[in-house]
Amino acid sequence: MVQGSPRTHGEASEFVGILRVVMELDRQQRQTLTWAGLAVVLTAFDGSVLVLALPAIATDFHARTPDLTNLGSVLALGALGALPLAMLADRFGGGG
Numbered sequence: 001m002v003q004g005s006p007r008t009h010g011e012a013s014e015f016v017g018i019l020r021v022v023m024e025l026d027r028q029q030r031q032t033l034t035w036a037g038l039a040v041v042l043t044a045f046d047g048s049v050l051v052l053a054l055p056a057i058a059t060d061f062h063a064r065t066p067d068l069t070n071l072g073s074v075l076a077l078g079a080l081g082a083l084p085l086a087m088l089a090d091r092f093g094g095g096g
Helices: 009-024 026-058 071-092
Strands: none
Touching: 026 071
């Protein structure tokens, strides 16, 4: 089996169904979906970078790593920037 390929016919048909729905969206809806997806990916990426960089940050600031764990909370608050994108999705999305 090729790595990354669907394991069952059901998964493949589900992917095709999702692809059809996305292709039926108009340009503005696809653009909104793209920006919202990018916000989700970048938020997760920021969290990963922080976890990996925390020991180096602690060294630079002459602090212990556990003392800086609240930086993760600050990062989570930064995710609130995705709220305007959610509002755009509600306004321009093609929901019922």
